[in-house]
Amino acid sequence: MPLTILGIRHHGVGSTQNVIEMLEQIQPDMVLVEGAPELDSIISWIGNEQLRPPVAVLGYNVDEPQQATFYPFAEFSPEWQAILYANKRQIPVRMLDLPLAIGFQQKKNEQEKENDIAEETDIEDNNIEDSKPLEPLHIHQDPISYFAEIAGYDNSELWWEHHFEHNYIANSAKEHFDAVMLMMTELRRANIPSVLDEENIAREAYMREIIRKAQNELYDNIVVVCGAWHAPALLDVDSTAKADTKLLKSLPKTKIKxxxxxxxxxxxxxxxxxxxxxxxxxxxxxxxxxxxxKRKDFAIEWLSLVARLFRKKQIDISTAHVIEAFRLAETLTSLRGLSRIGLLELNEATQTVMCMGDTVLLSLVKDKLIVANRLGEVPDELPKVPLQLDFEKLAKSNRLALTAEKKDYELDLRKELDLNRSKMIHRLDILEINWGQKVYARSKGTFKEAWTLSWKPEMYLALIDKAVWGNTLEDTCTKYLIDTSQKSQNIGKIAENIQKAIPAELFVAIEFLLKKIDEVAAISADILDLMTALKPMVEISRYGNVRKTDLGAIRQIVDALLTRICIGLPNACYGLDDDNSRKVFEHIKQVNEATKLIENEDLTQLWFDTLKKLLTKDGVHGIIQGCTCRLLLDVQEINTEETAERFAWALSQGQEPSFSAGWLEGFLKGSGMILIYDHVLWNLLYKWVAELPQEYFTELLPILRRTFSQFEPNERKQLGEKAKAGTIIQSLEFTTINENFNPQFAESVLPMLETLLGITRL
Structure with a gap:
């Protein structure tokens, strides 16, 4: 029975042209194409007008959708054209490879084995005598690279393209595939190792089994389209039958669907x-x-596309540029002994002539023409999980295109369409499908959102993975949030989920989460956990009526959280070491920022009173006391005189230098402006540093460096100038007006200032 093996490179244009030519010559009665047999049920769609490549077959474990693989196809892929040829002529076509179910089971078994070994292995760190020497690392080289190196190429892909993909000659397809078969036969005969050797043994045995099955069904003119490396292994299907049967029986049994x-x-x-x-x-x-x-002038046409692209970007490109670039590409091709101009020659000519050597402009060509990133299309009637159908319906109704190109949207949440778009993007974010990247909106206010959307094919897999939670996007997100929060005792995580649920308008989930966080907060003794939860809960209030959410219950929880924090914080800060004090320091700053958004004077005052307790409480780390002093000064809860007294006390000789350094770090909070303008505090600091004993100064230097390194460069420069001058003597005399001061000239700017500030003169 005639059996023709066509060894190809996946997505190779020359391979595809030769495959089509061979199929026309042979007129087979069965076509076998490399790919998992599970694809047999889906490849009949190839040829449908609504299935437009680039597309991919997604094969996944029904029970564990995260276990999946993709089979991508382009219009110029040899496999695509071979299947298309068979479908158009109603010739039987099947896929040829190891089933996905077996592959998935093998990976699961390997993972379980690795986990078992990890649990059983307990090697002592210092037991050098009993440890086995490491096995030498085997670096596998691409087999084709041996031919490429002989020909003087350092890139095997480039060598293959020049010899097998870019030099298609009509009516010579048989010679092409004979050359590929001969090369691969010699490489395999030389036993050149490959990283996939072990995997390929089972795959090729299964391929031969499928060929034998087709022959037993009395197909007598079979064409096999497979990767070139496999081609020699599929020639002999008769003498290998017994060994293949034995090998296939050893493969793991599986019930994976x-x-x-x-x-x-x-x-x-x-x-x-x-x-x-x-x-x-x-x-x-x-x-x-x-x-x-296939056109003789294809290189000129490509360079014309490049010129057109540059002109769209307002870059001056003339016809002369195109002609000179073509001549340079031709010259490079001739110097390199090539039969045809390739992409490398065109790129070098483009960069030299059109880009004036600029690699940035060439990157534009790579993005828009060489890669030309675009998204394929699939028919609506394809079998899909309900969640995927609901998602596509929502995307269509909200006029959100599934495109690989980045597209910016500025949403006005007062408009129904934009509000629905926002809800959809936020719901996908809950499912960890990051279709949208939030960016800065030009207009301020809670009714504005700005997003950059870019769809990636893998996101379909994430949708399928989350389909176990529900059939619609809203139902899936609701159940997913409830389930992930149901057993959690982490208030911060629950608060984060509420923060996600509100812009997604998942009211059922919000109701559950509010009850859950109130329940957990009531029994939680972890003050840091409560402080972590407060900020996201307070930030939720910014959605207001735009999100049509009743914020009454949220405000009650915020009030309760802040009250519990104020009661428990002083005791929680007692006796902390350096690391834990710095953690509390950061949490105190976050809570202080959150209280600025709370419209409750009583609670705000309760928070300030708590800070005052920390300021005077014994056993509290210096960094915390310094932080509270600065926070109270900023809101004028303590005046500058009291602040100076606290500053002097903290830096007095009676204090431990480490306490003083921590107090200073907390007080400055990453900004040195107060030291620039307040000479009293500066003099206290300068005197303290100057009087430090040498050993203490050396010990504290890393802390001081860390504190001052957080300042802006301009602040550090001004403080350096101030340090050169030493202590500052403040003059009690009023500053005199410069004799050259011109009052009329100064008054001339007042009308403009009034206009800018909206002030009306009386």
Whole structure:
């Protein structure tokens, strides 16, 4: 029975053109294409007008959707064109590889084995005598690179492209595949190691088993399209039958159910090693070669596209640039002994002539033309999980395009469409599907949001993974939040979930989470946990009526949280070491910021009273007391005279130098402006440092450096100038007006200031 093996490179344009030619010549009655057999149920869609590559088959474990793999296809992929050929002529076509179910089971078994070894292994760190010597590391080289090196290439992919993909010659497909078969046969005969050797043994045995099955069904003109490396292993299917049967029986038995569907893919991700085989780094260029590569003037047409792209970006490019770039590319091709201009030559000519050597401009060509990132399309009637259907319906109704290109949206939450868009993006974020990246909105206020959206194909997998929680996006998010919070005793995590649920308008989840956080907060004795929860709860109030959320219950919880914090904080700060004091220091600053948003004078005053207790309480670390002193000064709860007294006390000789350094660190809070303008505090600090004994100064120097390193460069410069002058003597005399001062000239700016400030003169 005739059996023709066509060894190809995945996504290779030359391979595809030769495959089509061979299929036309052979007219097979069965086509077998490399890929998992589970794909048989889905490849019949190839040829449907609504299935537009780049697309990929997603194969996943039904019970554990996170265990999945992708089979990407471009229009110029040999596998795509082979299946398309068979479907158009109604010729049986099947996939040829190890089933995904077995592959998934093998990975699960390997993971379980690794976990068992990790649990059983207990090697002592210093037991050098009993430890075994490490095995030498085997570095596997790409087998094709041996031919490439002989030919003078340091890149095997480039060598393959020049010899097998870019030099398609009509009516010579048989010679092409004979050359590929001969090369791969010699490489395999030489036993050149590959990282996939062990995996390929089982895969190729299964491939041969599928070929034998097709032959037993009396197909007598079979064409196999597979990766070039596998081609020699599939020639002999008769003498290997017994060994293959024995090998396949040793494969793990599995009950894993695999589902498959088509999903849109992107050009950029054709370069990933996903599912099988080698990828490409220049899909836009390959697509151009597929459509225009047979023309003699294809290189000029490519350079014309480059020129058109530059002109759109307001870059001056003339026809002369295109001509000179083409001549340079031709010269480079000739010097390198190539039969045809390649992408490398065109890029070098473009950078030299059109970009004037600028690599930044060439990166624009790579992004827009060489990769030309775009998203494929799939038919609506494809089998999908309900959650995926609901998502696509919402995206369509909200007019959000699923595109790989980054697209900016500025949303006005007072408009229904924009509010619905915001809810959808926030709900996806809850499911850890980060379609939108939040950016700074130009307009202030809680009714404005700005997002940058960029869809990635893998996000479909995340949707399928979360489909176990519900059939709609709203239901899925609600159940997911409730389940992840139900057993949690972490107030901060629950508060974070509330913060996510409100902009997503998940009212059922919000009601549950509010009850949960109130319940946990009532029994929690961890003050830091309560402080962590306060800030997100307070920030929720910024959504107001725009989100149509009743904030009454939230405000009650905020009041209760702050009250518990104020009661427990003084005792929680007693006797802390340096590390824990710095943690509390950061939490105190966060709570203080949060209280500024609380419109409750009684609670705000309660917080200030708590800070005053910390300021005078014995056993509290200096960094905490310094922080509270500064916070109270900033809101004028203590005056400058009292602050100076506290500053002098903290830096007095009776204090431990480490306490004084910590107090200073907490007081300054990463800003040195107060030392620049307050000469009293500066003099106290200067005197303290000057009078430190040498051994204490050396000990405290790292702390002081850390404190002052957080200041702005300009602040450090001014403090350095001030340090040169030493202590500052404040003059009690009033500053005299400069004799050259011109009152009329000064008054001339007043009308403009009044206009800017909106002041009306009486």
């Amino acid at each position: 695999v589902a498959t569907t088509w999903i849109p893919w992107t050009n950029g991700r054709l370069s990933m090693y996903s599912g099988y085989g080698a990828g490409i780094t220049s899909p836009g260029w390959y697509d151009f070669l597929w459509k225009k590569g």
